[in-house]
Amino acid sequence: MSDYANFTMYVCMDSDSGLLFRHVLNKEESCHLSDYQDMGLIYMRLSGAIRTSPDFAKPAMEYFQNAMRRKGFQEDEIRVLLHAESWEERMLFSWYAVREQARASSTVIDYNRYQNYWPNLDFCNEGWGKDPYVLMAL
Numbered sequence: 001m002s003d004y005a006n007f008t009m010y011v012c013m014d015s016d017s018g019l020l021f022r023h024v025l026n027k028e029e030s031c032h033l034s035d036y037q038d039m040g041l042i043y044m045r046l047s048g049a050i051r052t053s054p055d056f057a058k059p060a061m062e063y064f065q066n067a068m069r070r071k072g073f074q075e076d077e078i079r080v081l082l083h084a085e086s087w088e089e090r091m092l093f094s095w096y097a098v099r100e101q102a103r104a105s106s107t108v109i110d111y112n113r114y115q116n117y118w119p120n121l122d123f124c125n126e127g128w129g130k131d132p133y134v135l136m137a138l
Contacts, residue, residue, distance in 0.1 A: 019059050021045045030114035035071065035102035037109070039081075039094045040117025042067045073097065087119045095129040103129070 031038040042064060049060035061082060068078045077097060084090040095103060107124045109116075122128050 019045075019049055019056060019063055021048070025115050027115045028113055030109055030111075030116065033109055033114065034105040035098045036094060036106040036123070037115075037117050038071075039098065040091075043087075043090050043094075044117050091118055091123060092129060092131070095123060 031041045046060050046064045049056040064082055065078050068081060081093055081097060084093050111121060
Protein backbone atom coordinates (compact mmCIF):
# COMPACT_ATOMS: atom_id res chain seq x y z
CA MET A 1 0.00 0.00 0.00
CA SER A 2 1.33 3.38 -0.95
CA ASP A 3 1.10 6.63 0.98
CA TYR A 4 0.52 8.42 -2.31
CA ALA A 5 -1.87 10.93 -0.74
CA ASN A 6 -0.01 11.14 2.55
CA PHE A 7 1.24 14.67 1.96
CA THR A 8 -0.18 18.14 1.42
CA MET A 9 0.46 20.18 -1.72
CA TYR A 10 0.16 23.96 -1.83
CA VAL A 11 0.03 25.83 -5.14
CA CYS A 12 -0.17 29.58 -5.69
CA MET A 13 0.54 32.07 -8.45
CA ASP A 14 3.22 34.69 -7.98
CA SER A 15 3.08 38.18 -9.47
CA ASP A 16 5.02 37.10 -12.57
CA SER A 17 2.35 34.49 -13.45
CA GLY A 18 4.60 31.67 -12.34
CA LEU A 19 3.40 28.88 -10.13
CA LEU A 20 4.90 28.32 -6.71
CA PHE A 21 4.74 24.86 -5.19
CA ARG A 22 5.25 23.70 -1.64
CA HIS A 23 4.48 20.33 -0.18
CA VAL A 24 4.54 18.96 3.34
CA LEU A 25 5.46 15.32 3.85
CA ASN A 26 4.92 12.87 6.65
CA LYS A 27 7.89 10.89 5.31
CA GLU A 28 11.34 11.72 3.99
CA GLU A 29 11.78 13.14 0.50
CA SER A 30 12.38 10.59 -2.26
CA CYS A 31 12.59 12.75 -5.38
CA HIS A 32 16.36 13.17 -4.99
CA LEU A 33 16.82 9.38 -4.80
CA SER A 34 15.30 8.54 -8.18
CA ASP A 35 14.39 10.36 -11.38
CA TYR A 36 11.29 8.20 -11.53
CA GLN A 37 10.11 9.50 -8.15
CA ASP A 38 11.03 13.03 -9.21
CA MET A 39 8.81 12.64 -12.28
CA GLY A 40 6.00 11.47 -10.01
CA LEU A 41 6.38 14.67 -7.98
CA ILE A 42 6.36 16.77 -11.16
CA TYR A 43 3.12 15.07 -12.22
CA MET A 44 1.67 15.66 -8.73
CA ARG A 45 2.45 19.36 -9.07
CA LEU A 46 0.85 19.48 -12.52
CA SER A 47 -2.33 17.79 -11.27
CA GLY A 48 -2.40 19.78 -8.03
CA ALA A 49 -2.12 23.09 -9.87
CA ILE A 50 -4.91 22.26 -12.30
CA ARG A 51 -7.13 21.03 -9.45
CA THR A 52 -6.46 24.23 -7.50
CA SER A 53 -7.65 26.51 -10.29
CA PRO A 54 -8.46 26.14 -13.99
CA ASP A 55 -6.48 29.37 -14.44
CA PHE A 56 -3.37 27.43 -13.45
CA ALA A 57 -3.65 24.92 -16.33
CA LYS A 58 -1.45 26.77 -18.83
CA PRO A 59 1.31 27.72 -16.37
CA ALA A 60 1.17 24.19 -14.93
CA MET A 61 1.75 22.68 -18.37
CA GLU A 62 4.60 25.14 -18.95
CA TYR A 63 6.09 24.15 -15.58
CA PHE A 64 5.84 20.46 -16.56
CA GLN A 65 7.46 21.03 -19.96
CA ASN A 66 10.30 23.08 -18.46
CA ALA A 67 10.90 20.52 -15.71
CA MET A 68 11.12 17.74 -18.30
CA ARG A 69 13.49 19.80 -20.48
CA ARG A 70 15.76 20.27 -17.45
CA LYS A 71 15.73 16.49 -17.04
CA GLY A 72 16.99 16.18 -20.63
CA PHE A 73 13.85 15.00 -22.40
CA GLN A 74 13.23 15.93 -26.03
CA GLU A 75 10.09 17.75 -27.16
CA ASP A 76 8.43 14.64 -28.62
CA GLU A 77 9.03 12.75 -25.37
CA ILE A 78 7.63 15.65 -23.35
CA ARG A 79 4.47 15.72 -25.49
CA VAL A 80 3.88 12.01 -24.87
CA LEU A 81 4.46 12.42 -21.13
CA LEU A 82 2.24 15.51 -20.91
CA HIS A 83 -0.64 13.87 -22.74
CA ALA A 84 -0.74 10.70 -20.65
CA GLU A 85 -4.42 10.57 -19.70
CA SER A 86 -4.34 8.46 -16.56
CA TRP A 87 -2.00 7.83 -13.66
CA GLU A 88 -1.44 4.33 -15.03
CA GLU A 89 -0.25 5.80 -18.34
CA ARG A 90 1.86 8.37 -16.52
CA MET A 91 3.51 5.61 -14.50
CA LEU A 92 4.22 3.44 -17.53
CA PHE A 93 5.34 6.19 -19.89
CA SER A 94 7.63 7.65 -17.21
CA TRP A 95 9.00 4.19 -16.44
CA TYR A 96 10.04 3.74 -20.06
CA ALA A 97 11.34 7.30 -20.33
CA VAL A 98 13.84 7.11 -17.46
CA ARG A 99 17.12 5.23 -17.53
CA GLU A 100 17.53 1.73 -16.18
CA GLN A 101 19.40 3.12 -13.16
CA ALA A 102 16.39 5.27 -12.20
CA ARG A 103 14.07 2.28 -12.54
CA ALA A 104 16.36 0.12 -10.43
CA SER A 105 16.78 2.75 -7.72
CA SER A 106 13.00 3.24 -7.54
CA THR A 107 12.43 -0.41 -6.72
CA VAL A 108 14.82 -0.49 -3.74
CA ILE A 109 13.73 2.68 -1.93
CA ASP A 110 12.25 1.99 1.50
CA TYR A 111 8.76 3.38 1.02
CA ASN A 112 7.98 2.97 4.69
CA ARG A 113 10.54 5.73 5.21
CA TYR A 114 10.43 7.69 1.93
CA GLN A 115 7.51 9.28 0.08
CA ASN A 116 6.16 7.55 -3.02
CA TYR A 117 4.84 10.04 -5.59
CA TRP A 118 2.95 7.44 -7.60
CA PRO A 119 -0.55 6.09 -6.82
CA ASN A 120 0.79 2.64 -6.01
CA LEU A 121 3.96 0.59 -5.79
CA ASP A 122 3.21 -1.67 -8.76
CA PHE A 123 6.53 -0.64 -10.31
CA CYS A 124 8.27 -2.60 -7.53
CA ASN A 125 6.67 -5.86 -8.71
CA GLU A 126 8.77 -8.24 -10.78
CA GLY A 127 7.82 -7.97 -14.44
CA TRP A 128 5.93 -4.69 -14.12
CA GLY A 129 6.57 -2.30 -17.00
CA LYS A 130 7.71 -4.93 -19.45
CA ASP A 131 4.77 -4.61 -21.86
CA PRO A 132 6.14 -4.31 -25.43
CA TYR A 133 2.90 -2.68 -26.62
CA VAL A 134 3.52 0.33 -24.40
CA LEU A 135 6.90 0.83 -26.05
CA MET A 136 5.21 1.00 -29.45
CA ALA A 137 2.87 3.72 -28.15
CA LEU A 138 5.84 5.86 -27.22
